[in-house]
Amino acid sequence: MTTSPALENPVLNAVRRHTRSDNPSSFLALNRGNEVFTAPGLDGLVVYRRTGRHLVQFGGPFATPEAYEALLERFTAFAREQDLGLVGVQLQRQDAEAYRRQGFTVNQIGASWAVHLPAFTLRGTRFMQLRNKISRAFRNGLEVEEVDSGRWEEALHDIDRAWLGSKGEHARPLEFLVGELGGPAQEHRRLFLGTIDGAAVGYISYSPVYGSRSGWMHDLSRRIPGGSPGLMEAINSRAIDVFRAEGVDWLHFGFTPFTGLDPAHEVPGHSPAFQWLMHFLWENGEALYPARTQLSYKEKWAPEELIPEYVAFDGPASPAAFAHVFRACKAF
Structure with missing residues (x-):
């Protein structure tokens, strides 16, 4: 198992080749400051940032279907070996189902629009x-x-x-x-x-x-x-x-947190308490993130495609772990 600063060519090749989850934001994996995890013998990579005692993963693994869940297992083990929490954000529906199978708690966090x-x-x-x-x-x-x-x-x-x-x-x-x-x-x-x-x-x-x-x-x-x-x-x-x-x-x-929330989008085993929190932040969280303002601009263009996006926790859904997503974004 190895980690390294994200390099353009391998990450770009991965997001171009491995489109299993259809993540419309996948190009953000190339942002400077990201880190990359790979495992010998597995065709793919994981993009993440470390904040405090947590690893915040962007999207699901960019990997072949055969390597996808094995790479997720290796990355989860990598975090646990260092006694680090792990939270994945901007997962797509196929990612959400895979993470659920791996024992993660998965909830809808918002949506993107097209x-x-x-x-x-x-x-x-x-x-x-x-x-x-x-x-x-x-x-x-x-x-x-x-x-x-x-x-x-x-x-x-x-x-x-x-x-x-x-x-x-x-x-x-x-x-x-x-x-x-x-x-x-x-x-x-x-x-x-x-x-x-x-x-x-x-x-x-x-x-x-x-x-x-x-x-x-x-x-x-x-x-x-x-x-x-x-x-x-x-x-x-x-x-x-x-x-x-x-x-x-x-x-x-692009992705807007707290928007497009619908019980029909949730996966089995989701946290009802965290689901409530997302709806609460849609109603009252403008100071944390201007979701209503962002959605208002997007709705001007009458997007017909709503794409639910998810967050996954290695363990119970945790507001403290969720806060590390915003720390990775430098929101606070």
Whole structure:
């Protein structure tokens, strides 16, 4: 058994080849700061971060069907040998079933959302308000183009600083379960930038999605505070035009915790107490994570595909272990 800092080539190859669970966020495995676990003789790898006395695993193992559960067993043993807790996050339904078989407690934690682009249109009364916001942004001088992030690095940093400054004195950018800009993986992402009078005012980064719903994921998005309404909607609408012209099938809007919760999505053996906690955080957890705000933006695009996502605990479901997911994300 070995561990090492995540390297681009083996991780990228794994998420491209091993799409068993159809995880739309799998490209986040390439984020800098992740670690990788492998086991001799098993074709696959596990991506994780350590926080305190816990390992927080991203997604299920990226492995062949034959190696999947054996690799999960080895990784679980690796954590136990060090007396570390283990929690897996952003598991898909097939992952959830496998973890349940391995004795984990598995609960739905939220959902991700996707739009099927070949049939997508902004026509009709349903999208009237969205069209008006987009039109207003363009009337206010917004221009949108796909750009090379390296040529706009300073301007992107300016947007990031202004965006983060609007979040409060102690705010820090999230990591792990959200995308990033730069690094070796940047060449595989796409960046759409909004400018007004030549000045950068907002951007959206899109990450590739592999598997049966292949396409792009609307990932990191930031804007200058204030300014014209509809900036992000206009940038995304222009990206959709480009993707549709290229024949892209799916646009994913990524994972939002506490959303899309449904008893029908739970797996046998789930924790009723933890299920209650997720519903409580949907109703009252805006200070922990702005799930309602995130979902409101995604619902503007009328996503027809709701993809439930799960968290798994090696042992009973534990709010203390769950908190390590947010620590891995640098949320607190």
